[in-house]
Structures are given as structure tokens and as C-alpha cells.
Amino acid sequence: MTREMTSSFLIMTIAICTLIIAVGPSELLRIGAIDVDGHFTFKPSDLASVSSDFGMLKSPEQPLAVLHPSSAEDVARLIRTAYGSATAFPVSARGHGHSINGQASTGRNGVVVEMSHRNIGTPEPLVEPEEMYVDVWGGELWVDVLKKTLEHGLAPKSWTDYLYLSVGGTLSNAGISGQAFHHGPQISNVLELDVVTGRGEVKRCSEEENTRLFHGVLGGLGQFGIITRARISLEPAPQRVRWIRVLYSSFEVFTEDQEYLISMHGQSKFDYVEGFVIVDEGLVNNWRSSFFSPRNPVKISSVSSNGSVLYCLEITKNYHESESDTVDQEVEILMKKLNFISTSVFTTDLQYVDFLDRVHKAELRLRSKNLWEVPHPWLNLFVPKSRISDFDKGVFKGILGNKTSGPILIYPMNKDKWDERSSAVTPDEEVFYLVALLRSALSDGEETQKLEYLKDQNRRIMEFCDQAKINVKQYLPHHATQEEWVAHYGDKWDQFRSMKAEFDPRHILATGQRIFQNPS
Ligand code: FAD
Known part of the structure; x- marks a missing residue:
């Protein structure tokens, strides 16, 4: 082992020991034992980097661990562990952390899935010029989707004003800009999704397949699943x-x-x-x-x-x-x-x-x-x-x-x-x-x-x-009580709640939105 490797091993060991003292060994051992192709990190600097967001309105709360996934299956393995534990723990996808009110955080007992951090194995955007769509990893930034599609003279139709946002993050809200009057928001321009539900199942969904999940996830504030792949409709790009x-x-x-x-x-x-x-x-x-x-x-x-x-x-x-x-x-x-x-x-x-x-x-x-x-x-x-x-x-x-x-x-x-x-x-x-x-x-x-x-x-x-x-x-809602959330959803509340019961019954996902009670 080189001197650098020895010292990073030591730092890592100290960090894990500190965490074990702080939160108890069982959660960490359980998380550390999950077999993923990507990797978990427990380093204080990594935990700190996912504990704040663009809003900077809340005091940062560090999660237990951060997962850098390589695939949908990595995300599924983590969620299956959280779901199957006697005491379930929160799991939140983090896109580019551009929320305002801690929506992508989990609090102290959870694991943040760093979707936008490029990892070995996470797929590059794949353009199908004949079919006029692009398949992208859920953590892909829109700016990179644009670069890739332009190589084929194509581009998505509906945008946000700012491109350093993740596909999964904007599709969990709506994704709007000056094109929305004509093309609708970004969620109206999605053909298919791969989603890992709160039960740890990887589901393909579209207008034809798992339709309820498909529509529910779009604008769903991360409540029903983590988007690992989205198929986005394209048009010829203007010059x-x-x-x-x-x-x-x-x-x-x-x-x-x-x-x-x-x-x-x-x-x-x-x-x-x-x-x-x-x-x-x-x-x-x-x-x-x-x-x-x-x-x-x-x-x-x-x-x-x-x-x-x-x-x-x-x-x-x-x-x-x-x-x-x-x-x-x-x-x-x-x-x-x-x-x-x-x-x-x-x-x-x-x-x-x-x-x-x-x-x-x-x-x-x-x-x-x-x-x-x-x-x-x-x-x-x-x-x-x-x-x-x-x-x-x-x-x-x-x-x-x-x-x-x-x-x-x-x-x-x-x-x-x-x-x-x-x-x-x-x-x-x-x-x-x-x-x-x-x-x-x-x-x-x-x-x-x-x-x-x-x-x-x-x-x-x-x-x-x-x-x-x-x-x-x-838009990009933030409410303090469930009563306010019920009012926010109005006629859609019953449907929203029943989807939560179906796809995330233990309330593991996107707890930073504070819509449902924490996992039990
Ligand atoms: P995050 O903040 O990381 O996550 C947002 C929520 O989505 C969290 O609850 C998280 O758990 C969940 N989530 C993240 N990834 C996934 C995934 N793969 N699957 C399921 N859930 C997921 N919005 C617009 O519509 N139009 C704009 O023009 C616009 N401009 C902006 C400009 C700036 C400078 C900023 C800071 C924000 C802007 N936004 C705009 C808001 C933006 O859409 C939201 O912040 C959105 O949350 C995307 O940010 P993110 O990718 O960093 O997601």
C-alpha cells in the first residue's frame, strides 16, 4: 500500500468510526454491506457536499452515506435494503442540488443518491435520430443532453431557463420555460421512463405500460420512484x-x-x-x-x-x-x-x-x-x-x-x-x-x-x-404541514396518497419534500 493509500484508508476508517459512534453501527454496517457496482461514501466532505442546496435556507443536515450509483440496479439494491429493514431509512435522489428548501435531502438517518455525479457505468445519452428521441440517465444535466443531441442536429423541445439542472430533478417538478405555451412543460415531452419504486422494483413505464406510475412520477416530487432513465422527445434543432x-x-x-x-x-x-x-x-x-x-x-x-x-x-x-x-x-x-x-x-x-x-x-x-x-x-x-x-x-x-x-x-x-x-x-x-x-x-x-x-x-x-x-x-412547492399539502393537491390528493401507498408504502423516498410522515 502506498503512503497516499494508507492515509486515505486511515481517514476513511476514522470517518466511519466517528459515524458509527454517532449513529450506531447497525445502519452503517447494513449500508456498507450492500453490493453495488458504484460506491458508497461516508467521507465527511462528501456528506457535507450533499447536505445543502441552492436555496441555502436550512441548516445543513448530513446523511449517513452517499451512494454514487453506476446503474438502476445499484439504486434498487439500496432501496430494497431500506424497504426490507426492520426500521426503514430514507433514500433521496439528488439531481444537481438546485432545490430551495432541502427537497433532495434525507436528514441524518438517510442515504442520498448522487444522481448527477458521473460514475463509471452510468450511461451516456443515446440519441435515436430516426425515432427522434434521446435516452438519458436520470441524473444527466440538461446541458449535456443538449450537447449530445446537437451532434445529430436535434434538440429537446421544452426547456428550463437554466441548463445545469438534472433531468430527474426537473421531471419531478415540471420543467418550464418560454416554450411551455406551445410544447407544454418538459413532463409533457417524455415518452418512457425507468423508475425504481420505493419497494426497490425497477419498472419501465410509458403511455402503454405501467401508465399510472408513468403519469404519477412526472411532477411527482420524487415520491413514487427514482427516475433512472428518461426517453425525451426531440425536434430538429434551430441554428x-x-x-x-x-x-x-x-x-x-x-x-x-x-x-x-x-x-x-x-x-x-x-x-x-x-x-x-x-x-x-x-x-x-x-x-x-x-x-x-x-x-x-x-x-x-x-x-x-x-x-x-x-x-x-x-x-x-x-x-x-x-x-x-x-x-x-x-x-x-x-x-x-x-x-x-x-x-x-x-x-x-x-x-x-x-x-x-x-x-x-x-x-x-x-x-x-x-x-x-x-x-x-x-x-x-x-x-x-x-x-x-x-x-x-x-x-x-x-x-x-x-x-x-x-x-x-x-x-x-x-x-x-x-x-x-x-x-x-x-x-x-x-x-x-x-x-x-x-x-x-x-x-x-x-x-x-x-x-x-x-x-x-x-x-x-x-x-x-x-x-x-x-x-x-x-411551483417547486414547499409546505409546512400535511394540511397545506392536501390543499395544494386539491382534487389530486386522494390519487397522490393512494399512489404513495402503492409505490412507496414505507415512505422511504424524497422525505425532504416533507409531504408524508418519515419512514417507519
Ligand atoms: P434536486 O434539487 O437535486 O432535486 C429536486 C427533487 O427531485 C428532490 O425531491 C429530489 O429528491 C428529486 N429528484 C432528483 N432527481 C430525481 C430522480 N432522478 N428521480 C426522482 N426524483 C428525483 N425550474 C424550471 O422549471 N424552470 C426554470 O427555468 C428553472 N430555472 C432554474 C434556475 C436556477 C438557477 C435554479 C437554481 C433552479 C431553476 N429551476 C427551474 C428549478 C429546478 O427545476 C428545480 O430546482 C429542480 O428541483 C431541479 O433541480 P435538480 O436537478 O438540482 O434537482
């Missing part, structure tokens, strides 16, 4: 993107235009429709502002708003290089129908991949200023169309004051593009809006940038919706 932002001072005109745009589904339409709210100097300072480059500066004061709230519509037209002669004309025709402030058109043109990966550039910028790894008290809401104007008055023009501490996204979606059989929950109206308050808290900032202030503001927003009877649904 370039014309990216346009225009401003509005009237909320009614802004939402009218957004709703008009999402009603278009033919050849002639924009391919992406989003928008954001500007209640302060946000456009200049927020982390999505790279668009307004020095070559394309924006002075908010130059747009007449009398210091009040502005709204920015963000749209894109995808095209192939061979269409570059006609894209201007096509965009012009589409824009003619819109009623934005005519002096406020900002346009840029870039490669498709650069458009999709746009938030990563902002991440690198924020990282360089130490502003990425800070607490993120985000609040994401689906607001029914019939009440969006009340929400504007009460929240954007009311509770927020004139400071936001981060971008506020707002865009509508069509409910008929969401499969009602999935576990995802949306308001009961044909059109609903995503409102995403994506705030960063700064401990040494102004009072309005502090974590407690922003958390209190979130609480006031929820209270306002409650009092005004605006039937919002949380």
Missing part, C-alpha cells in the same frame, strides 16, 4: 435565435399581448414567450441583464413610466441559417400585432445553444462576485389568468415596494398542454401565469436585501393571495 425584448408601462396591455402570443400555434408564431417585471433599477442590476449590453444600453428613465412599474416582454424566433433572409420580415409581421412602447425595442441575434445556455453566463458573472452562493428565498407561483391583474396591484405595485433583490419572471401558459394525469398541480383555468420571484439575500446588504426581510415578504405575498382569494398554486 439561430432572434431574441427581442420590448417594454410596457400598462400591465393590461402587456398581459393582453402575452396572452395573444401564446394563443398562436401555427407556423407563424414566436417560439418562446416570457417576460419580467421591473419595479426598480432591476434591469440594470439583475442577473439576467447581460442582454442589455453596453452596445445596447437601456435607460429606464428614458421610457416614460413616472417611476412606476414597467413590464418587459421577452420573445424569440428560432431559425435556420438558410432562412436568415426572411426572418426579419417574419418578426416584423408578428411584432406589428403588439402594443409595446414603440421606442423600446431591444434585439439581439445568437446561436441557439447560446440562447438556451444564457443563464449560465449570468451564473459565472455572479460567482466571480461571490454573489451566487448566497441564500435564495425564491417564491414561484402559478396565478390564474382571471386574477393576474389583482396580483399585479397587490404584489408588484404593492407589497414589493420598489426593491426586489432579483428578477421577477412572469409569463402565461396554456393548461391544455399539461397532462392532467401527471402529478403536477396547476390552477383550474385554461391560462395561468408563472410568477417567479427569484431573489438573492445579502447578509451585508440593505435591510430590504436581508434574508428575514425577503422571507417575510414571501409570507405577506401568500397571505395577500389567501385574503384576496387568489387561488395560486406553488
